[in-house]
Amino acid sequence: MTNRQTHPPPIRRRRPRPSNLAVGVTGGLALALAGTLAAAALSNEEAAARMARNQALVAALELTDLCLFTEARYTRHLTQADLHTPFQDAPFSLDHFPSGSVVPPPPGITRHAPMD
Numbered sequence: 001m002t003n004r005q006t007h008p009p010p011i012r013r014r015r016p017r018p019s020n021l022a023v024g025v026t027g028g029l030a031l032a033l034a035g036t037l038a039a040a041a042l043s044n045e046e047a048a049a050r051m052a053r054n055q056a057l058v059a060a061l062e063l064t065d066l067c068l069f070t071e072a073r074y075t076r077h078l079t080q081a082d083l084h085t086p087f088q089d090a091p092f093s094l095d096h097f098p099s100g101s102v103v104p105p106p107p108g109i110t111r112h113a114p115m116d
Contacts, residue, residue: 069099 069097069103071097071099
């Protein structure tokens, strides 16, 4: 007999299979989606109450126009802007405000008159 100590074989850690990882991520995302939908359903009553308060405030303050953008005067109130306001610096200047590229032109500009 020898005095050799027998060691257990080394434990090899197996990496998870990619499919197991995909199932875990998909399950986590599904739980997050379910939580988001549940939170939206629970806060629906609160949102309705907030909307009613906002409508009462608008009526009390007699607010008229909605200010969509705060950058330039011709994007603040779209009904009050004239056609040449974006080009006030130079006739061929580009609009340097981001909201100018989001707001479409008024319908009267896009309709073309028939050419004779």
